[in-house]
Amino acid sequence: MAASETANSNSQKLLLDAYAKLLVRVNHMHELADAEQWAELIEQRSNYVVLVEELRELDANVTLDAAGKQRKTELLEHILEHDVEIRRRLVARRDELGKLIGVTQRQRDLHRAYAPQQGAYNVFDSDASQNKGAS
Secondary structure, rough: HHHHHHHHHHHHHHHHHHHHHHHHHHHHHHHHHHOOOHHHHHHHHHHHHHHHHHHHHHHHHOOOOHHHHHHHHHHHHHHHHHHHHHHHHHHHHHHHHHHHHHHHHHHHHHHHHHHHHHHHHHHHHHHHHHHHHHO
């Protein structure tokens, strides 16, 4: 019986350490979002998803005691707080990029609409200046 208790204690420690590691990762991601380091954040997010999958498998096989459940709850609350803030920042960034894309599309449309006319005026302007010089 002592051997199974030791094994469960070790499993609990591994699981809680994995949650703590996830908290460190998501805290770093939150810092990246605050610093608007989007490329690095996306790269870290991919690693985060892998870590969550590994944690899910480990979590399914470990039974926590009351203290372990309490610690897991605390860690999850902190993880989720960071995750919500990261998502909020990502949505704001997506909206910002959407506006920039809209402005760029409008500029392109205006350029397409008026560029042929500008070319026509330039031809007339150059013809007029050549005719003045010939007079």
